[in-house]
Amino acid sequence: WYWTAALGGERRGRLPPGDMGWPLVGGMWAFLRAFKSGKPDSFLDSFVRRFGRTGLYRAFMFSSPTIMVVTAEACKQVLMDDEAFVTGWPTATVALIGPRSFVNMPYDDHRRLRKLTAAPINGFDALTSYLGFIDHTVVSTLRSWSSEDKEIKFLTELRRMTFRIIMQIFMSGADDRTMAELEHSYTQLNYGMRAMAINVPGFTYHKALKARRRLVAVLQRVLDERRRAKGSGRKAAVDMMDRLIAAEGEGGRRLDDDEIVDILVMYLNAGHESSGHITMWATVFLQENPDILAKAKAEQEEIMRNIPPTQKGLNLRDFRKMEYLSQVIDETLRFVNISFVSFRQATRDTFINGYLIPKGWKVQLWYRSVHMDPEVYPDPKKFDPSRWEGPPPRAGTFLPFGLGARLCPGNDLAKLEISVFLHHFLLGYKLTRVDPECRVRYLPHPRPVDNCLARITRVSSSSSSGGH
Numbered sequence: 001w002y003w004t005a006a007l008g009g010e011r012r013g014r015l016p017p018g019d020m021g022w023p024l025v026g027g028m029w030a031f032l033r034a035f036k037s038g039k040p041d042s043f044l045d046s047f048v049r050r051f052g053r054t055g056l057y058r059a060f061m062f063s064s065p066t067i068m069v070v071t072a073e074a075c076k077q078v079l080m081d082d083e084a085f086v087t088g089w090p091t092a093t094v095a096l097i098g099p100r101s102f103v104n105m106p107y108d109d110h111r112r113l114r115k116l117t118a119a120p121i122n123g124f125d126a127l128t129s130y131l132g133f134i135d136h137t138v139v140s141t142l143r144s145w146s147s148e149d150k151e152i153k154f155l156t157e158l159r160r161m162t163f164r165i166i167m168q169i170f171m172s173g174a175d176d177r178t179m180a181e182l183e184h185s186y187t188q189l190n191y192g193m194r195a196m197a198i199n200v201p202g203f204t205y206h207k208a209l210k211a212r213r214r215l216v217a218v219l220q221r222v223l224d225e226r227r228r229a230k231g232s233g234r235k236a237a238v239d240m241m242d243r244l245i246a247a248e249g250e251g252g253r254r255l256d257d258d259e260i261v262d263i264l265v266m267y268l269n270a271g272h273e274s275s276g277h278i279t280m281w282a283t284v285f286l287q288e289n290p291d292i293l294a295k296a297k298a299e300q301e302e303i304m305r306n307i308p309p310t311q312k313g314l315n316l317r318d319f320r321k322m323e324y325l326s327q328v329i330d331e332t333l334r335f336v337n338i339s340f341v342s343f344r345q346a347t348r349d350t351f352i353n354g355y356l357i358p359k360g361w362k363v364q365l366w367y368r369s370v371h372m373d374p375e376v377y378p379d380p381k382k383f384d385p386s387r388w389e390g391p392p393p394r395a396g397t398f399l400p401f402g403l404g405a406r407l408c409p410g411n412d413l414a415k416l417e418i419s420v421f422l423h424h425f426l427l428g429y430k431l432t433r434v435d436p437e438c439r440v441r442y443l444p445h446p447r448p449v450d451n452c453l454a455r456i457t458r459v460s461s462s463s464s465s466g467g468h
């Protein structure tokens with residue numbers, strides 16, 4: 001009432017329908033209850049049941065008055081309007097990822113640093129240059145799991161693998177101690193990402209803040225070492241840390257250490273967490289669906305038959321020919337909804353679907369509800385890669401990587417990593433889970449609570465490896 005009353009009668013009357021929930025906590029209890037009880041869609045379903053399919057609802061979430069945007073068309077309008085909507089992550093999330101990273105950066109700085117950092121990770125040449133390392137990492141990782149002949153936490157191990165890959169791109173040559181320190185701290189950081197922001201010892205969020213301090217200390221140490229090595233004339237391949245050190249801002253200003261560290265904290269996290277999860281789910285879905293697995297495997301065998309005898313391993317063009325595998329990955333991205341929601345803030349009063357989004361209010365883009373909308377995806381709870389046959393989806397209906405100025409800059413890299421893993425998996429390995437019915441936890445990201453405890457067995461040695 002406090003927030004809506006402040007708008008005045010006329011503006012209040014044009015708000016979308018909704019429910020501001022209980023004092024102080026607002027809709028957070030209902031949101032957390034739905035996600036923690038294993039029924040994440042029941043939270044928004046209750047709005048649709050009570051207020052109809054209006055596409056926008058008001059609520060009080062993450063300590064702010066919020067408009068939740070839940071349909072493809074309305075999400076697209078928000079994502080494509082950079083003047084009316086700027087980044088608006090909850091303060092608690094910004095404190096974890098970094099106040100000087102992209103999640104909290106003014107428009108012009110964001111554009112410049114995004115250009116600088118996105119070019120070296122996307123595009124044909126960049127991806128070609130990483131393919132050899134990705135392939136080598138995947139092959140040796142799969143071999144070591146299968147040769148150990150014991151159960152592994154498949155998700156934990158995959159996150160370790162994707163972390164090794166993103167570290168190579170951003171901070172090549174980091175030693176094992178640095179890798180282990182960072183990786184452990186990222187696990188703690190992510191557990192706090194969607195938790196209640198209670199900064200009291202014992203609570204998840206408090207542990208996550210401590211993990212962030214450790215991450216900052218380690219990255220600052222590496223940055224100091226890098227600057228010292230530069231002073232001594234060290235010559236090594238240029239990685240992202242070097243690019244950020246050399247970057248010039250407005251009027252030739254160099255980036256502060258705080259800025260470099262926050263950008264690295266953000267990128268290293270975004271660059272391994274989601275890819276690790278999606279790789280796990282895609283492997284699980286393939287293993288659970290023999291028909292889909294057989295079709296995906298046949299495609300890989302066909303591609304292997306067609307590579308010239310002089311070519312060692314697969315190149316990027318071969319990966320781009322994997323149409324069915326790409327459909328499997330897209331369906332996994334749609335179905336799993338690893339980034340189920342994204343955050344903006346309105347810079348001015350804006351109307352969408354005839355409803356007011358008031359200036360200063362937060363806007364939540366519910367990618368999950370777009371991907372689970374039966375009017376866009378018939379039978380949405382069915383895992384069905386064949387729905388991706390035919391023309392590409394209508395703009396705004398497929399948002400696993402967002403859209404517009406903040407579209408994920410690592411989307412192609414992520415898809416390549418996942419494809420390389422699945423290529424080798426399909427041609428040579430089998431996954432046997434200890435508990436295939438294991439309960440799924442939806443926060444901060446959907447994962448089986450046992451982190452997919454499983455055995456990886458080698459069944460054939462026909463996959464490609466080496467050369468590019």
Ligand code: HEM
Nearest residue numbers: 102270271274275278339342400401402406408409410414
């Ligand atoms: C399957 C894997 C991935 C998924 C599902 C994913 C998803 C997303 C989504 C939905 C956004 C947009 C958030 C918004 O709307 O504000 C985003 C942003 C971002 N992603 Fe990814 N991502 C993945 C992999 C990666 C990788 C591999 C990297 C790094 C190489 C990366 C780096 C980033 C960064 C830096 C941003 C912020 C962009 C900005 O604010 O301009 N992501 N990601």
